[in-house]
Amino acid sequence: MIIRILQRLTAFFQRFLAIILFLALWEALPRFGFVDPFFLPMLSVVLDAILAMLKTGELFQHLGASLQRTLIGFFLGFVVSVALGLLIGWFSKVERFADPLLQAFRQTSALALFPVFILFFGIGEVSKIAIIYWGVQWPILLNTISGVKNVDPLLIKSARSMGASKLTIFFRVVLPASLPAIFTGARLSATTSILILIAAEMVGAKAGLGFLVFDTQQKFQIPRMYAAILLMSLLGYCANYTLVHLEKKYTSWRSGLTVGE
Structure with a gap:
């Protein structure tokens, strides 16, 4: 029992050693005068600021507003992009028609379009969700298209040889084989949604972590500024590892594969 606990603790420290060292360095540099504490407060001071906002309930207000905007924008982007990506990747005629327009749109920065979204939707919640949706859709869409197009042809031929219909092949072969690429796009988009959220909440927002920064x-x-930055980093970290967990759960069939299979 004790050996198992020690093994788990060792594995934990090995995995998070870089983060632990970074946080220790953050605390030490301003504490010992290597960095001006006004510009970089000690980590303990930043954590005190977080606790103070927890006690007043202010933190929940900002965190709730940011989570709501991010989750709605990400969910809409995920659903629409996966559906479009599967359609474009599966039907070559649709790809030839849509690809030039997609390549033109994907080169346009989401932040550059933010004033356009404000003109159309105002400075309220709709424009913030819309800009997050615009930013997150491209990694998911392009990875989904790539995932569909790169499905092993032998799998499709094998399914056809067994008399499977096109619909069956699509849902039982193509879609499962595309899931790793879809999750890769989702992880990239989760990071993008946090970055765009910061800029979106700096205009016309009264709550949110970006507004707080x-x-x-x-x-x-x-100290409160660094507290908001730290919380946004933690939010992105949690989003990434949530998607990693979901990917492992829904693509568990890959664990039995080896290179060359």
């Missing part, structure tokens, strides 16, 4: 920077409340 901008507001505290304007008021020179530096």
Whole structure:
């Protein structure tokens, strides 16, 4: 029992050693005068700021607003992009028709289009969700198309030889084989959604972690600013590993494959 606990603790420290060292360095540099504490407060001071916002309930307000915008924009982007990606990747005629337009749109920065979204939807919630949706859809869409097109032809031929219909091949062969690429796109999009959220909440928002970063920077409340940045990093970290867990769960069949199979 004790040996198992020690093994798990060792594995934990090995996995998170880089993060532990970074956090220790963050605490040490301003504490011992290597960095001006005004510009980089000690980690303990930043954690105190987080606890203070927890006690007042302010943190839940900002975190809730950011999560709501991110989840709605990400969910819409995921559903639409996966559906379009499967359609474009499966039907070559649709790809030839849509690809030039997709390549033109994907080169347009989401942040560059933010003023356009504000003109159409105002500075409220709709424009913020719309810009997140626009930013997250491209990694998912392109990875889904790539996943469908790169399905092993032998799998499709084998299914056809057994008399499977096109619909059966699509749902039982193509879709499962495309899941790893879809999840890769989703992980990239999760990171993108956090980055876009920061910019979106700096305009016309009254709550949210992005708003908190901008507001505290304007008021020179530096520990609270770093607290918001740290929480956004933690949010992105949790999103990434949630998707990693889901990918392992829904693509468990890959664990039996080896290189060359």
